[in-house]
Amino acid sequence: MRSLGRASDWMFAPAPPTRLALFRILVGLFATTYLGVRLPAFVSLVGDPSSDFEPVGVLWWMSEPLPDGVWYALLAFTIASGLAFTAGALFRWTGPLFAVLLLVVTSYRSSWGQLLHFENLLVIHALIIGFSRSARALSVDGRRPLAATDQADTDAVYGWPVRLAALVTVSTYVLAGTAKLRYGGLDWVLGDSLRNHVAYSAVRLELLGGTPSPLAAPLVERAWIFPPLAFTTVVLELGAPIALFGRRKRNAWVVGAWLFHAGVAAAMFVVFPYPLFLIAFAPLFELERIAERFSAIRRNRRSAAAGTAVPVLPPRRP
């Protein structure tokens, strides 16, 4: 009961609105840019044979693909609402709208026989933010400048969505580690599975007309490297909850998880952009300190212009 109470206190601790607002901006900016950059991949679904259509998730009820015009309109609305989401404009409507549209378009993209796992965490985070009071600060709606948020505004309502997003982030890593033990067993950790996976990625790319990673061959040649790498991967994934217990542990875990993704991208050309750009790990941090740093720099510039100076970093909160 005591630990449940402590967990509840952690989850519902008050936070300034800038923390949730900055998380909104990061996720919105990433999602909208991602949709823009990957637009050709989304658009190219038009014309795929309808026999390949296997709806997943919230689209389970669909019996045939969307008409082309509807798909184009959905993509356009999603990107437009993503811009409003990021800016915090009419967020009461655009927040939930973008979150739901993002869920729909990414579900639709995964409904063609290949579940893509690059977008899962992004979509869940967008849903959490979209249905929270994320536009109280740093938004068109709030019309509050960077420096205008103070301690008096702190409230649990700005804290728990970010903590929930952090909890979801670490949960997905634990699930990935569990899946390796469940489907691959100890052989995944102690055997040649990881080596074969790296080789498989390279061979598949080569046979399908792509360019494999130049690191694949030198790595595969050194078989001894893989069992320690596999062990470290599973420990890192199963040990993700440690990131919730203190700054040092969080920082160490985030560095480890980022290096893991960077290593996968370099050796296998399998890129998970959401964690590689660190957005997946953002809810683990006190993001408001970024806003505070910016506003302190601005204050300092103004003070310098007026002939006085103030510290760049505000005092750390208790």
Place this chain on the structure above:
Amino acid sequence: MVPRSGRRNRFPVLIVVLVVAAVVAPAVRDRASFPLSTYPIYADSRPRSVTLNVAVGIGRDGSTRPLSLDAIADTDDPLIAQSTLDRAVSSGRAEELCLIIATRAGPEVESVEIARERHDLIDRVLDEDSLRSRDLLARCEVIR
């Protein structure tokens, strides 16, 4: 430390519990979907030898030429290209896909083949003879 409040709003508590339960549920049910998943990416025990459906171009001199991801599946994603080939083969539409690929093949390609090939992964990466078996599934000419 934040003082515990006996009057804490129950709605956020309910949301937190539901979201965490939803995220963990696929692992309990052992069923991956989107966006809730078991995250089984590269989680299986991968054997050294694998069978892959491939599409290759055949040049005028009879030599094999690799086709691009774009030519095979109008994509830049190998997962999608692989899935396109696998689905066409498993549903008996290899010939149909072969004809589609032929329309996208480059000028140096005279014909297109879709085949099921068995490779030793390590040998292939280390530039050694890796092909263990090959079944031709479809062959079509490029019409210009």
